[in-house]
Ligand SMILES: Nc1nc2c(c(=O)[nH]1)N[C@H]1C(S)=C(S)[C@@H](COP(=O)(O)OP(=O)(O)OC[C@H]3O[C@@H](n4cnc5c(N)ncnc54)[C@H](O)[C@@H]3O)O[C@H]1N2
């Protein structure tokens with residue numbers, strides 16, 4: 001029998017929201033680094049970005065057509081065209097020579113070309129006819145028609161990227177339009193992932209011996225985290241060898257890995273060596289056990305070198321909940337993001353649970369033909385059941401006190417992945 005130190009936490013289980021807030025408050029933001037814009041998709045801005053230049057940088061035309069003086073064409077209509085003298089032609093990328101007297105003239109101009117000084121509107125080429133250098137105009141334009149004004153999109157100096165914003169393809173277009181090729185972002189947190197359990201088999205080709213199962217938690221955890229800007233370390237599978245684990249953990253601490261994750265060995269079993277090893281190496285257990293099902297025995301600890309530890313319960317669904325809701329919270333803080341909040345959907349089936357723990361349920365969220373968000377609580381909620389995940393795209397969160405959900409009740413939910421756009 002081991003002297004499991006987590007007995008003392010049996011009578012105290014931290015609430016789900018409280019645990020996540022505590023993680024968010026305990027963890028600090030990562031250091032900054034400057035990277036090239038081309039490599040920045042999915043990274044988080046650590047410094048705001050200002051527009052270098054006004055855009056458009058000059059007044060230009062939105063149409064292929066003629067720059068004209070609107071007051072010359074007041075009487076123009078499809079039945080009574082007004083003739084103007086052709087004064088010149090400019091393509092996009094060219095600078096027009098300016099005309100002294102624009103009155104009574106038109107300047108041929110292509111989309112994107114600067115509007116020559118003295119003209120105040122554009123008429124599209126299809127509303128005109130050109131013959132012998134005379135432009136017949138079939139339209140009375142309003143002053144400013146089809147002119148894209150200097151600075152109408154961006155003004156030099158305005159903030160176009162806020163601290164904590166995630167860079168996506170849209171931001172890459174905007175920053176490229178500004179000649180910005182470097183961005184300051186939060187450095188990727190390093191995350192080491194261990195699986196523990198003597199019963200685990202990593203080799204997919206190996207035939208299972210009695211008592212063995214395949215390791216599914218580690219592939220999930222590595223894959224889930226790979227969608228975010230992190231540096232992943234597969235720290236191996238520990239076959240319940242506490243001494244080996246102690247050495248591996250020492251190595252992680254020596255390398256100042258930001259987040260260390262293990263699945264398994266945090267509960268009440270004789271080989272649940274994670275809490276003791278953490279304490280032996282000077283780690284402070286901040287909480288062990290939360291009022292949730294599945295995932296109750298989750299452990300969060302910190303080390304004086306700045307590394308954080310998440311001991312995820314070994315049952316597959318419990319380990320998912322550990323990364324989806326607890327590790328993710330630390331990750332968000334390290335990357336300068338805000339906490340995530342749940343959204344609401346209407347339940348479309350009846351679901352019963354015991355009062356006491358907050359349930360986090362495998363669910364299928366969909367948009368109905370009426371445009372409503374509905375959520376179905378899936379069958380097979382036990383924490384060892386993996387198959388329902390194949391239908392599951394979200395997690396419904398049902399409060400401690402609730403014993404039954406009825407059709408059309410509102411329930412909080414989170415998608416499987418954090419919104420990262
Ligand atoms: N006496 C008690 N027993 C248990 C309690 C309790 O409060 N009192 N809590 C139960 C709950 S809830 C959970 S969750 C588990 C958590 O246990 P551990 O974190 O110690 O995990 P293990 O015992 O190592 O494994 C649990 C279960 O999960 C399977 N497993 C483990 N790792 C993997 C992996 N990488 N891939 C796939 N499956 C994995 C393992 O074979 C076990 O079946 O404790 C309960 N017991």
Ligand code: MOO
Pocket residue numbers: 292293294295296297313315318383384
């Ligand atoms: O709560 Mo354990 O995490 O149900 O399987």
